[in-house]
């Protein structure tokens with residue numbers, strides 16, 4: 115069975131095609147700068163034996179539909195295509211960021227499910243609208259495929275009530291669903307499962323640190339999420355590319371009461387103009403790394419703040435778990451930025467966390483240990499693969515592996 119996975123963002127679209135039950139990746143790709151003149155498609159084909167083939171095209175893609183149509187052309191291309199016709203895609207798996215309290219598990223997309231995803235737009239304004247658009251376009255391009263939603267929030271539905279409730283009047287939870295949901299669940303679940311398998315400890319106490327454009331951290335015991343840093347929406351917790359993370363709500367009252375902001379402007383400020391972008395003028399960690407090397411003091415402070423916030427959560431979640439077996443770094447920054455990892459682990463010897471700085475500074479693919487041999491806690495880099503996890507969830511739902 116061919117499962118096509120779409121991770122659709124506001125201006126980009128990541129995709130991967132798998133053959134199941136072999137879990138074999140056939141191709142993957144990224145469409146960037148959708149809506150601009152010079153959109154870029156990078157499409158990789160994985161032949162069984164030779165080197166992977168990479169096709170890069172720059173062209174104008176006005177919207178997600180045009181983007182996905184180009185992807186379909188590449189999938190069915192006479193030379194490098196993997197499929198003869200779109201009908202060979204039997205399942206399309208979609209990453210959907212916010213599932214609210216309605217979805218604790220992977221779900222076949224029906225008109226009701228789409229309605230619920232739309233209802234949650236205000237809670238994940240950077241994500242759910244793009245995810246929804248991806249579904250609408252995929253329904254047209256692959257009309258005979260089953261469309262499945264895999265929610266970022268699902269993995270965190272196991273949080274105990276004392277962790278997921280806010281100290282607000284109860285009716286706001288009961289009637290309005292105001293509570294912690296947590297995000298990046300597909301990634302936290304995937305790396306936690308890989309870590310447990312690597313350690314040979316199914317009951318392991320793990321802290322998983324997902325550092326991409328959005329950043330979150332989770333406490334996982336026995337494969338189950340028990341706490342996480344994002345909350346009602348994907349804005350709380352760690353400092354991110356463009357999002358503030360934790361902030362005293364009094365700042366919002368001041369912005370609105372004294373400085374004339376309206377609700378939309380506050381949301382825009384905290385979601386799109388804060389975090390590393392607000393601190394340094396750049397949201398991409400590679401650019402901030404270059405600024406740091408060039409001696410920019412704003413970049414140095416931003417790095418410290420970014421790592422300090424991670425460190426505070428490591429301390430908090432070690433307490434939540436009553437000890438720690440492994441700490442896992444994942445996603446773009448977590449997998450690649452040695453300085454962030456070094457700063458976040460600094461002076462945590464009292465918790466049994468000891469980094470091997472020279473191993474940490476090396477680059478290597480795949481899962482690897484970066485702890486000192488005497489470290490009580492294993493420190494691991496595990497590349498995330500949200501697309502594979504989504505495909506696995508689809509296969510499980512549809513009984514393909516059975």
Ligand SMILES: Nc1ncnc2c1ncn2[C@@H]1O[C@H](COP(=O)(O)OP(=O)(O)O)[C@@H](O)[C@H]1O
Nearest residue numbers: 325326327328397398399400445446447450451
């Ligand atoms: N080699 C690298 N060194 C430091 N940061 C990197 C590197 N490669 C990617 N990143 C950072 O990873 C982030 C994007 O991570 P990613 O997991 O792809 O995010 P998302 O899935 O949310 O788009 C960016 O801030 C980017 O700068």
Ligand SMILES: CC(=O)OP(=O)(O)O
Nearest residue numbers: 297298326327328348
């Ligand atoms: C939920 C979230 O923040 O996702 P991303 O990191 O892809 O923006």
Ligand SMILES: [Mg+2]
Nearest residue numbers: 326327328445
């Ligand atoms: Mg991501």
